[in-house]
Amino acid sequence: MFLLSKHWLVSLIIIFSLGFSTxxxxxxxxxxxxxxxxxxxxxxxxxxQQDLFQxxxxxxxxxxxxxxxQKVSQRVANNITWRNRKGNNAYLAAYERSYPFIKKVDLQQMPAIILLIPYLESQWQGTRGDPSGDYGYWQMVPEVVDELRTLDHAPSGIKKSSxxxxxxxxSLSTQAAQLHLRRYYFYFAKVAHHSETDAWLLTMTAYNWGAGNVKRLLADLEAKGIKANYSNFYQALYKKQRANPADISLRAAVEYVPSLWHIAQMLDDTY
Known part of the structure; x- marks a missing residue:
């Protein structure tokens, strides 16, 4: 499962959550x-989605x-494309189940590739997981959702629902995930001044690994005099994971965006 540290509240991100609702x-x-x-x-x-991801x-x-x-993409390919004895693939099934919803969803100027996240997280299952931890379509923890409910700019449905x-x-889980992702993007794009594409790829990594972890690794690059862009970040993350092969969190983090990319490619190849 792709979980662990993405769920810790990141205090600096919360600081920027108010006043920047769009x-x-x-x-x-x-x-x-x-x-x-x-x-x-x-x-x-x-x-x-495939063209946009590319x-x-x-x-x-x-x-x-x-x-x-590319190396990690090759490593995760079988995990994404695997089919059971009936020839069914969990992510293809998730895409078809989700389509009546996602074809109408308001992306609020967010890239459509974020809609790949709940396929990877829950295979588009609304009751997947443990309600006391990772749960629902986007596999969010209750502490994060409860904090999102307090935001002034949160939709009324978020404020009023458990x-x-x-x-x-x-609908509600996607709105909550958008609030969460938007705060990450605001930091990486508007505060740290990364490019649009870098900021979104860092945002998706932060959804899994936690914004604090992403920011610390970027800071390590800067301290070494290395430009803190997504490409150098990913190389550093890859090296860190290879040096710590038993670390489940690092493995999930380094495989996260490549796994989303493989889902996008498989959907395009299939449909």
């Missing part, structure tokens, strides 16, 4: 380059970071 009104560069399909279908959405990776990976990412209800309902 992303910039300016249309993001990735949205200008790849506009959202006007007539969605299983095929169009799968193709769009856009992000092509702009954020180079050199050793790209090589490390943590269990929020996590087990597709």
């Amino acid at each position: 992303l910039s009104a300016a249309e993001p560069a990735w949205q200008q380059a790849l506009p959202t399909p006007t007539k969605p279908s299983l095929s169009r959405l799968a193709g769009y 856009y992000f990776l092509s702009r954020s990976l180079q050199g050793k970071g790209k090589q490390a990412f 943590a269990n209800t929020i996590r087990s309902k597709a």
Whole structure:
């Protein structure tokens, strides 16, 4: 399971959560380059997510970071594409189950690749997991959801519903996850001044590994005089995981974005 440290509250992120309830009104560069399909279908959405993910990776990976990412991608491929004796794949089934919802979801200027996260986390199962820990579509813990409920800009449905209800309902859990992801993105893009593509890839990693861990590794790079971009971050994460092969959290972190990428590719290949 991809869990562990993503669930600890990060105090510095919380500081920036108030007053920044929406992303910039300016249309993001990735949205200008790849506009959202006007007539969605299983095929169009799968193709769009794959193209968008490729856009992000092509702009954020180079050199050793790209090589490390490719190695991990090869390592996780079988985990994502595995089929049972009936020929069924959990992530393909999750995509089909989710489609009636995701084709209508308001992404609020967030890239559609974030919708791959609940496929990896829960295989789009609203009651997956333990209500006292990781639970629901997006596998959030109650402490995070309860904190999100206190935000002034949280939707009324989030404020009025219990943590269990929020996590087990597709609409509410997605709104909660968007609040959570938006705060991470605000920090990486607007405070730390990473590029759009770097900021979103760091945000997705932080969803799994925790923003504090991501920020500390970026700070380590800067302390060594290494440019703190996503590619160098990923290379450092890869080296750290190889040096600590028994660390489950590090393994989950280094495999997280490559696993999402494989899901995107498989959906595109299938549909």
